[in-house]
Amino acid sequence: MAQNIYDHPEFFEEFMHLPSQTKGLNGAPEWPSFRSLLPSCLENAMILDLGCGAGWTCRWAASQGAAKILGIDISYKMLKRARDFPQDTRITYQQADLEVVELARDTFDIALSSLALHYVKDLPRIMQQVFASLVEGGTFVFSIEHPIYTAPSNPDWNKKEDAQPLDDYLHDGARTTNWLHDGVIKYHHTFATLINLLHATGFVLEQVAEWGPSAEEVYTSKELANRRNRPRFLLMKAVKPQIM
Amino acid sequence: MAQNIYDHPEFFEEFMHLPSQTKGLNGAPEWPSFRSLLPSCLENAMILDLGCGAGWTCRWAASQGAAKILGIDISYKMLKRARDFPQDTRITYQQADLEVVELARDTFDIALSSLALHYVKDLPRIMQQVFASLVEGGTFVFSIEHPIYTAPSNPDWNKKEDAQPLDDYLHDGARTTNWLHDGVIKYHHTFATLINLLHATGFVLEQVAEWGPSAEEVYTSKELANRRNRPRFLLMKAVKPQIM
Numbered sequence: 062m063a064q065n066i067y068d069h070p071e072f073f074e075e076f077m078h079l080p081s082q083t084k085g086l087n088g089a090p091e092w093p094s095f096r097s098l099l100p101s102c103l104e105n106a107m108i109l110d111l112g113c114g115a116g117w118t119c120r121w122a123a124s125q126g127a128a129k130i131l132g133i134d135i136s137y138k139m140l141k142r143a144r145d146f147p148q149d150t151r152i153t154y155q156q157a158d159l160e161v162v163e164l165a166r167d168t169f170d171i172a173l174s175s176l177a178l179h180y181v182k183d184l185p186r187i188m189q190q191v192f193a194s195l196v197e198g199g200t201f202v203f204s205i206e207h208p209i210y211t212a213p214s215n216p217d218w219n220k221k222e223d224a225q226p227l228d229d230y231l232h233d234g235a236r237t238t239n240w241l242h243d244g245v246i247k248y249h250h251t252f253a254t255l256i257n258l259l260h261a262t263g264f265v266l267e268q269v270a271e272w273g274p275s276a277e278e279v280y281t282s283k284e285l286a287n288r289r290n291r292p293r294f295l296l297m298k299a300v301k302p303q304i305m
Numbered sequence: 306m307a308q309n310i311y312d313h314p315e316f317f318e319e320f321m322h323l324p325s326q327t328k329g330l331n332g333a334p335e336w337p338s339f340r341s342l343l344p345s346c347l348e349n350a351m352i353l354d355l356g357c358g359a360g361w362t363c364r365w366a367a368s369q370g371a372a373k374i375l376g377i378d379i380s381y382k383m384l385k386r387a388r389d390f391p392q393d394t395r396i397t398y399q400q401a402d403l404e405v406v407e408l409a410r411d412t413f414d415i416a417l418s419s420l421a422l423h424y425v426k427d428l429p430r431i432m433q434q435v436f437a438s439l440v441e442g443g444t445f446v447f448s449i450e451h452p453i454y455t456a457p458s459n460p461d462w463n464k465k466e467d468a469q470p471l472d473d474y475l476h477d478g479a480r481t482t483n484w485l486h487d488g489v490i491k492y493h494h495t496f497a498t499l500i501n502l503l504h505a506t507g508f509v510l511e512q513v514a515e516w517g518p519s520a521e522e523v524y525t526s527k528e529l530a531n532r533r534n535r536p537r538f539l540l541m542k543a544v545k546p547q548i549m
Contacts, residue, residue: 209453209471209474226470226471227453227470227471227534227535228534228535229533229534230453230515230517230533230534230535230536231515231517231533231534231536232533251515252496252513252515253513253514253515256500256510256512256513257512257513260510260511260512265509266500266504266510267504268500268501268504269496269497269500269501270497271474271475271495271496271497273474273475289473289474289475289476290471290472290473290474290475291471291472291474292474292475
């Protein structure tokens with residue numbers, strides 16, 4: 062079973078103050094990149110959102126004319142928050158652990174997952190679930206913390222002497238970090254692991270983005286400049302091929 | 306025109322003392338990974354080797370029963386060394402700059418390139434050339450210095466104070482480094498750049514490897530241990546799809 066850090070009271074409280082929660086998608090700097098990987102038209106699409114949190118992407122998909130949206134998250138608190146928004150009959154929220162969830166087969170046109178898969182230990186299993194849940198020609202778009210960012214054996218290197226900003230890259234597996242709270246477990250997956258896994262699952266990888274601010278944005282923020290040194294997010298678009 | 310550092314007398318002299326030149330493929334630690342990405346059978350294959358250097362891979366391909374092998378390199382000195390080995394009529398060497406070379410079309414079953422493409426500025430052009438030179442179903446396998454390794458604005462960070470081991474990742478382009486000699490120009494291409502370029506060219510990416518020593522090998526060498534922290538080489542296998 063996956064760690065459910067989002068239901069920890071202090072973590073949840075901190076998380077609710079992040080721009081991605083106070084401003085929604087407009088507070089998520091990588092959203093324009095993520096959006097650009099999704100199909101341009103969502104009209105009448107069946108959509109699956111893995112790690113939907115407070116439902117920002119689900120509501121956006123509804124606004125784009127999607128037929129039905131299933132949002133899945135492990136966190137009761139996040140789903141409660143999602144349900145506090147005005148209800149839309151096209152959106153269904155489901156509490157489930159991505160380590161063990163069983164998805165409906167041949168159902169969705171688009172599966173998406175925003176910054177959730179680095180919490181998943183058994184990536185091959187969820188990839189297979191997503192692949193089976195998509196119709197032929199369906200699209201899977203996900204973002205994940207960048208391998209450069211998840212690699213270090215000591216993720217809080219910038220707060221400690223002797224810690225290295227990048228080590229242990231080739232060692233896939235769990236890293237325990239302090240992000241909003243102590244003891245948050247994230248899983249490091251190398252680039253090769255992610256790409257070979259998509260291929261082995263049957264997906265065709267169509268596009269990759271490594272999110273960092275634009276050169277223009279960097280002028281406005283020193284903190285952002287560091288994100289061009291080490292991109293924080295990795296985004297991928299893969300397609301379940303049509304059987305000819 | 307590309308820099309031809311291999312014809313610089315001092316660089317060449319230093320390079321000739323590397324294990325990859327004194328021991329050939331057995332002196333190249335990533336060779337087993339590279340070999341594993343190539344088709345298992347090379348019998349009667351037409352092979353292109355971009356950046357063939359002293360011809361180690363060309364001779365290996367001949368030993369595996371390849372029909373013809375074209376080795377291309379910018380360096381006269383390297384090709385002279387290649388021709389010093391016992392001649393094999395199946396192998397042809399050609400002096401050419403990968404920035405401007407024109408390759409025969411629909412000719413090769415396998416194109417390979419070992420640690421040469423980080424010297425090429427115009428990567429889209431050479432990718433298109435390779436794609437056009439392959440027959441349908443042909444395979445392209447290449448190794449390149451890993452983006453984590455080529456990124457730093459100051460590639461000699463470990464020799465200087467205040468230099469960072471990883472910065473400037475999202476900035477594709479030239480880096481001037483001291484590797485065997487001052488002023489060696491290499492080009493940093495991000496993961497996203499490489500993968501999206503393969504896809505845009507028409508290739509289907511089949512496998513990726515990030516070379517580092519095995520956990521067992523690390524026990525024998527402290528220097529190797531650091532290669533697990535930051536992999537030195539990136540290897541990719543892509544295929545030119547069959548038109549149905």
